[in-house]
Amino acid sequence: MPNLVGITVNHRSMRGDARRFAALLRDVADGRTANTPARAKAIAGYLETLCDGIHHHHQAEDDVLWPVLEASAGAEVDLRELTEDHRQLDPLLDAIRRDARALAVTPGDRDAAERLAGALGVLRDMLDEHIEDEERTLFPVIHRYVSDADWNKVEAAVRKGGKMGFELPRIERYATPAELAELKRMAGPVLRVLLAATRRGFARREAVIFSA
Template structure:
């Protein structure tokens, strides 16, 4: 049976970041939180990478996972609504990139912060609904019909093109202790080394964005 701990943590990290940045930008827009230039630039950089990661994830699902499911499970799975959600994501991600760059250029512009908070809120709500649907309907199909070999291809496609300096430290942030232990067991000693290498830079940026 395919081990879904990796995709589960990945889903949680996307949702968690959408929630905490929507809350942060709402506070900046209201004036409850300051937004000095260094922070605004760090927010824009983080959101740019987050949007790239979300795009890569859903593109890998479209290009690799969906064909595997259709070949393995056939009529047992209906992917039309999930595919429609993916089509809504890219314009939304581009709006986040644009509004984050605008705020980085004018950190004191509360209207720009409000626009970014609004689009992040839309992303948050879409991801919550989409991931709930996907985990409820697709995960049981994966576990019942997809072979370990095919699942390994899906996971390789998700890893390919991912930014490890960004993705790996977020595993530590969002995985439970049991999930982290399982991921380390699956990956072997290399994961411990990579986490040690990437952790410090990620923590520095976190300290600027969420002091």
Template sequence: MKHSEPNLLGITINHRSMRGDARRFADVTRAMAEGRTAGTPQRAREIQWYLSNLCTGIHHHHQAEDDVLWPVLRETAGAEVDLGELTDDHRQLDPLLDRIRAESAALAAAPADRAAAGRLADSLATLRDLLDEHIEDEERTLFPVIMRYVSGEQWQRVEKAVRKGSKMGFELPRIERYATPQELETLYREAGPVLRLLLASVRGGFQRRERVIFG
């Protein structure tokens, strides 16, 4: 019998940030492809930087699920959970993430190339749709199983694996962007003053990059 419940706030915000970023970068690159947003060298470089980090973060997230969360669920929930379809989704993601990395590099090399922007926009739209479907399925089917079968201690082990290797200078400002004010206050209470200090140290540079990308 488990002694404490998992806190799913972190993974919920992480999921929201991945979906939100895929959506807004699909939009901005489509606007570049259609000539509604200028394809400047600085904008294209910052898009490449952001998408490189985003793709790395998405890969790390689903790899941690495969390597750490899935074994925990098989151990605790057994026949109550079917991970086949979600695992197949993970396999589809990696080639798409590689394509987005390559296409964002091509755009950085030729920022005024509207066709290059269009190819990247198409790939990001595919990522957006795949993440929307995958995450909705995962939260609907797995979150109740996690809450029923996984202990708080086991869940902390999963979260530690997700945090390990994450680029905090990239991930923390995105948490701030996508969390509600109430969720942020909860995170501040749980993490203590160190979270506010870390965010203060990375917020400015991150916001400057976003202004270049989105205007």
């Protein structure tokens, strides 16, 4: 049956990033964390890439996974609510990008930080609800009906267009040791090489954003 460890970690990384940035921006808006120009610029860059990645993920689901499920499972799957969730996400992602850019221009603007914190809180809650629903309803259907060949097409579509320097280090952050070992087994030595090549730059940006 299809191996869902990759999409599971991807889902967890989106939810985890939304949660920790919502908390960080709440601290900035409430004055508990100083928002230096360097931090504000790094936050804007990270959130831009995160929003692009979330959009790419659900677009790949709409364009590739949904047709695979409809062809494989037919009446066993109802995608209407999940599709509507995707439609609601895009305007929110646009608002987060816009508010993050505005905060980078005026890092000390607490009102701008408040707007961004609010949008990230909405994103956190939407992703939690949507992904829990998707995994609960679709993962059993994928296991039962989707072939390995079709699932490989879905995973290829999700990987295509992704920013590896951003996506790969987040695997180490959010995967369990067992999941990371499984991903390395599936990908072979190339994953170890790519993780080593991207780890340091990612850690530097993390330090700018989340250091005290």
